[in-house]
Amino acid sequence: MGKKRKMPGLNTSSTADISFMLLIFFLVTTSMDTDQGLGRTLPKPPEEDQLNNEIKVKERNILNIRINKDNYVMIGDDYADLAEIKERAKEFIKNPDNRPNLPELKPKKIKGMGGKTMMVTENHVISVQTDRGTDYGVYFAVQDALVAAYNELRDELAKEEFGFKYEFLTKDQQDAIREVYPQKISEAEPKKYGGQQ
Numbered sequence: 001m002g003k004k005r006k007m008p009g010l011n012t013s014s015t016a017d018i019s020f021m022l023l024i025f026f027l028v029t030t031s032m033d034t035d036q037g038l039g040r041t042l043p044k045p046p047e048e049d050q051l052n053n054e055i056k057v058k059e060r061n062i063l064n065i066r067i068n069k070d071n072y073v074m075i076g077d078d079y080a081d082l083a084e085i086k087e088r089a090k091e092f093i094k095n096p097d098n099r100p101n102l103p104e105l106k107p108k109k110i111k112g113m114g115g116k117t118m119m120v121t122e123n124h125v126i127s128v129q130t131d132r133g134t135d136y137g138v139y140f141a142v143q144d145a146l147v148a149a150y151n152e153l154r155d156e157l158a159k160e161e162f163g164f165k166y167e168f169l170t171k172d173q174q175d176a177i178r179e180v181y182p183q184k185i186s187e188a189e190p191k192k193y194g195g196q197q
Helices: 015-029 082-094 136-162 171-180
Strands: 062-067 073-075 078-080 106-111 116-118 125-131 185-187
Touching: 062 082, 062 136, 073 082, 078 082, 082 125, 082 136, 106 171, 116 171, 125 136, 136 171, 136 185
Parallel strands: 062 125, 125 185
Antiparallel strands: 062 073, 073 078, 106 116
16 A cells, blocks of 8 residues: 555645734724714703693793704794804803893802802793704704804803813813803704694
8 A cells, every 4th residue: 555645734824814904904994883962961850849830931031943844944033044053042142232032131149250240041941943854964053053152152251250261161160151151952842844744
């Protein structure tokens, strides 16, 4: 009987390295979808005595923003561009000239500012109502503009009172600024206007 010949084997010593490099390549070049959302702090639950009583808000203290199915934005009774929303919201929240068609200014002592009394529109509410057909992109753009309005007002006051932007203040200083400009955005349930669905 003749001698058995050995079959030459494949050199697989670098296979693991190549697999590992391909895995890293695909992890680095692949984009992962991330969830998007709006950062909101939910209000505290109403106390028992408030459950049976309707909360009445004066008409001048409400800024109504409506977005229809065609993505047109109305502020009050006027059509508005997305660019106008932030400036109109800032004017509404601050009411610098104490106009009668904007929220009531009331004096309020702010503890975090050494007990300083400031005129604030603490009863203001920005109400956003959408149609069921409104695009999410437009809805988010409106929400971003409203949050930007609050952020700009807070930054302006923080620089005026403490010399720094709002984000660089201590927690107590930020709380004082939020007392002057509390974020009050109400979102009504989407509706379908006209026709049946």
